[in-house]
Amino acid sequence: MKEKYMEELDFCMNLWEEKWACEFWWETKCDQCGVPYLLLKLLTWEVLHWKDIHRLSKEDWKKKITEIKNKE
Numbered sequence: 001m002k003e004k005y006m007e008e009l010d011f012c013m014n015l016w017e018e019k020w021a022c023e024f025w026w027e028t029k030c031d032q033c034g035v036p037y038l039l040l041k042l043l044t045w046e047v048l049h050w051k052d053i054h055r056l057s058k059e060d061w062k063k064k065i066t067e068i069k070n071k072e
Helices: 002-018 035-044 058-071
Strands: none
Touching: 002 035, 002 058, 035 058
16 A cells, blocks of 8 residues: 555656646645645654644655655
């Protein structure tokens, strides 16, 4: 199952590189989307924000994904 979550996270990051948006919830802008945070939680059980939300940049996400892939 984790492979599917990683595929989806990679898909999101590819969309971010190419379009900066997807058709999830009427053209959601990637930097405002919650899907990567949910996928990260499903992959690692890590929750990046609770009360004080700090959105990760595209470069931050690339580093996070690299860390996850290196752990596997």
